[in-house]
Amino acid sequence: MRGRMSLSFLLVLLCASNGWTRNEGYHCKQKEGTSLTVLKDKTLVYRSLSYGLKKVLNSVSTRLPCIKRQYTTITLDRTETNETITNNKSDFLQSITGKSWYDAYYYYYKHMLICNQSLLYGLKRALEISPSESLILVYTFGCMADYNDTRLLSEVYTLLEEKKSQVYFLWYTWYRTIKASQKDVFNEIASLSYGGFIDMRMIDYYELWRSSVLLLSKPLNSTLHLLNICLNVTDEYTEVFSVPISLSYLLITRDERVILKFTDPNGNTFAIDNTYYYSYYNYYVRSSSLIKTPAVGSWILTAQGKSLLSVQILGFTGLDKSGNCLDSDCHPNATCSEFGGYGECTCKEGFAGDGITCNDIDECQDDYTNNCDYYYGGSCVNTIGSYTCNCSRGYKYISEFGCVDIDECADSSLNDCDPVAICKNFDYGSYTCTCPYGYYGDGRHCEVNECQQGTPCGSNEDCVKYIGSYSCNDPCSNHTVLNDPWRSTSNIYNSSYSWYDWYHCDYELSGWYRFKGEYDQQIPEHCVAENSCGADFPIWMNGSHPTVSDGIVNRTACSNWYAGCCTIPNNISVKMCPEGFYVYKLQSRPICYSAYCTESNHNCSGLDCTPGEECGIVDGVHGCYCRDSSNTTDVMQQGSAEGKLKRCPRE
Ligand SMILES: *[C@@H]1O[C@H](CO)[C@@H](O)[C@H](O)[C@H]1NC(C)=O
Ligand SMILES: *[C@@H]1O[C@H](CO)[C@@H](O)[C@H](O)[C@H]1NC(C)=O
Ligand SMILES: *[C@@H]1O[C@H](CO)[C@@H](O)[C@H](O)[C@H]1NC(C)=O
Ligand SMILES: *[C@@H]1O[C@H](CO)[C@@H](O)[C@H](O)[C@H]1NC(C)=O
Ligand SMILES: *[C@@H]1O[C@H](CO)[C@@H](O)[C@H](O)[C@H]1NC(C)=O
Ligand SMILES: *[C@@H]1O[C@H](CO)[C@@H](O)[C@H](O)[C@H]1NC(C)=O
Ligand SMILES: *[C@@H]1O[C@H](CO)[C@@H](O)[C@H](O)[C@H]1NC(C)=O
Ligand SMILES: *[C@@H]1O[C@H](CO)[C@@H](O)[C@H](O)[C@H]1NC(C)=O
Ligand SMILES: *[C@@H]1O[C@H](CO)[C@@H](O)[C@H](O)[C@H]1NC(C)=O
Numbered sequence: 217m218r219g220r221m222s223l224s225f226l227l228v229l230l231c232a233s234n235g236w237t238r239n240e241g242y243h244c245k246q247k248e249g250t251s252l253t254v255l256k257d258k259t260l261v262y263r264s265l266s267y268g269l270k271k272v273l274n275s276v277s278t279r280l281p282c283i284k285r286q287y288t289t290i291t292l293d294r295t296e297t298n299e300t301i302t303n304n305k306s307d308f309l310q311s312i313t314g315k316s317w318y319d320a321y322y323y324y325y326k327h328m329l330i331c332n333q334s335l336l337y338g339l340k341r342a343l344e345i346s347p348s349e350s351l352i353l354v355y356t357f358g359c360m361a362d363y364n365d366t367r368l369l370s371e372v373y374t375l376l377e378e379k380k381s382q383v384y385f386l387w388y389t390w391y392r393t394i395k396a397s398q399k400d401v402f403n404e405i406a407s408l409s410y411g412g413f414i415d416m417r418m419i420d421y422y423e424l425w426r427s428s429v430l431l432l433s434k435p436l437n438s439t440l441h442l443l444n445i446c447l448n449v450t451d452e453y454t455e456v457f458s459v460p461i462s463l464s465y466l467l468i469t470r471d472e473r474v475i476l477k478f479t480d481p482n483g484n485t486f487a488i489d490n491t492y493y494y495s496y497y498n499y500y501v502r503s504s505s506l507i508k509t510p511a512v513g514s515w516i517l518t519a520q521g522k523s524l525l526s527v528q529i530l531g532f533t534g535l536d537k538s539g540n541c542l543d544s545d546c547h548p549n550a551t552c553s554e555f556g557g558y559g560e561c562t563c564k565e566g567f568a569g570d571g572i573t574c575n576d577i578d579e580c581q582d583d584y585t586n587n588c589d590y591y592y593g594g595s596c597v598n599t600i601g602s603y604t605c606n607c608s609r610g611y612k613y614i615s616e617f618g619c620v621d622i623d624e625c626a627d628s629s630l631n632d633c634d635p636v637a638i639c640k641n642f643d644y645g646s647y648t649c650t651c652p653y654g655y656y657g658d659g660r661h662c663e664v665n666e667c668q669q670g671t672p673c674g675s676n677e678d679c680v681k682y683i684g685s686y687s688c689n690d691p692c693s694n695h696t697v698l699n700d701p702w703r704s705t706s707n708i709y710n711s712s713y714s715w716y717d718w719y720h721c722d723y724e725l726s727g728w729y730r731f732k733g734e735y736d737q738q739i740p741e742h743c744v745a746e747n748s749c750g751a752d753f754p755i756w757m758n759g760s761h762p763t764v765s766d767g768i769v770n771r772t773a774c775s776n777w778y779a780g781c782c783t784i785p786n787n788i789s790v791k792m793c794p795e796g797f798y799v800y801k802l803q804s805r806p807i808c809y810s811a812y813c814t815e816s817n818h819n820c821s822g823l824d825c826t827p828g829e830e831c832g833i834v835d836g837v838h839g840c841y842c843r844d845s846s847n848t849t850d851v852m853q854q855g856s857a858e859g860k861l862k863r864c865p866r867e
Contacts (some may be wrong), residue, residue, distance in 0.1 A: 481513030587618030594619030610645025675767030702750035
């Protein structure tokens, strides 16, 4: 005991005489730290990767300036590897930055659809040439052509066992799916090595780079593998694991939407709720948390939820101060062996320096060291040793997650929706209120919609709701006239049309309409060929037109689209007016380019009308009729400028 104390004292003195002082530059003995290896193919310009890693390495090296590590880059081209090993951070970052865009894209397109990369072989090389306990990042488009080479696979497993390196697969492309058989191998390697298979398309980069900072900050030979489970939880699941010795940290990494609760041997509980991440992406999510100085003994993990649960727990030793320094030798904001226990002065979290000098880190300068704006909900405010977040309206601050959306719909006191309204929360700090069917209003105020309760207007009139009451309107006398020659079924696309002239969309229609051309028009009752009526996807009506005595009837309008004559049906209403024309109640179609077609409802073929007669419909019957031009009020209808058609006086 005494010997130890004096040794430590001696070392401090030695260090001090070696220049362990504030002003003389380099103070600390270099130590070996966790190495970093990147295995990549030649397909992409690795900006996102090199940008993230640059931040990670800068952050690690400001806190741990005396740690030296090996940086390895392996570039894989089918079965060939190109390897660079360096101790220099900048050389390493240079080596993972892709060559030209042209080369990268050329390679990308050439290789994306065939899987011809011996990635397993590349991984074997990575394990061989990386020091033990390295962090190995495999940046891949998801192809491991040699996955079924059993000899290679067993060599890789042996190396994993021997080297205890952690392998993270970072899968980056939308253009390729991974075959299940290959994915099993990816997952198996990730799980065996306490690493991960990370879908970069959905990942939260903040979490990824934060875990990398933690893993690169751990000293060598300080990691204990405590728990590694992957199973389906259907309700509640309990697992016991042991913390065998004093540890500085537990690093808990888990996937998916489960609420984890940890109970330590003294009965203290730590809850880890992952659901915020989930609500944001609605996908696979991975995140990590730390429990500091966990108690020694049996821990109980309880998982609640219905999901695939994957949890890995690593323990870091590091309380050993083995005589190199005492806390009192260090800066007030440093301890001897804070994170990981290198046995030297290490600035506390939030401070950077060599442990003798520690300066506040401005976390707000760097996206990867604060999580305030992670959900686009706030800004960062630096404090000495830490930071806080200024959350925007609709967001609240939770330290582990930053500014997270408030679910205003969870509690009526948080929203101003009408009690009957449907509240919908959005993940970006907002929500909407909508009156349900049977009610009318803006969602803040909803009242009973008489028009949707029974049929207050009878079959001849349309019910129109407004605030406070409703009215019954006859659409024959209150409608909008559409006179668009392009709607005609005989308007068929040909190459002389410019795109601009040809295509139309009915995305603004709402209410009752009458179609007119030279004569009155009707929506065809038959499927219309694509690229007719001024649209890609012309709309017709499945069903027959009503007679006057039918009143208002409901029909289905259909678009002729790729999938057939009746793709994306919608409801319309039709009424035949006594004057012989039709009015339609139409809704907008949110699809472009889709428009209602029309054709003449004066089917005069086969009829031989004499001069003075007009082809038309009276009481639902086509025929030759005469126009009653006597200007009397009983035949003049609102919405109908001409006189009524009527049977001709027979001579
Ligand atoms: C895959 O690569 C090998 C050489 O390693 C080559 O002989 C083979 O033709 C390639 N396959 C495809 C589909 O490109
Ligand atoms: C590996 O799988 C490929 C097809 O994916 C097959 O052609 C090849 O024969 C398999 N090799 C072994 C050793 O099973
Ligand atoms: C880690 O452990 C290995 C084997 O036990 C040993 O060879 C190596 O020197 C240790 N490294 C450090 C930094 O303690
Ligand atoms: C979990 O359940 C799903 C479907 O219920 C199944 O496809 C999957 O293989 C299961 N995973 C495990 C690890 O049991
Ligand atoms: C140490 O950190 C605290 C905040 O955690 C700060 O108030 C104090 O000024 C720092 N001490 C020195 C000497 O920088
Ligand atoms: C016509 O109908 C609209 C609603 O569709 C209504 O606001 C307007 O008051 C009606 N006009 C007449 C003259 O009835
Ligand atoms: C037509 O549909 C509306 C709702 O879309 C419904 O309220 C009305 O009762 C229907 N009319 C008929 C005659 O079926
Ligand atoms: C038109 O409607 C009838 C009756 O609902 C249905 O059987 C038929 O399949 C529809 N036609 C098309 C092309 O969808
Ligand atoms: C017009 O009527 C004739 C005979 O009644 C019929 O054969 C023809 O299909 C109809 N044309 C249209 C466009 O409805």
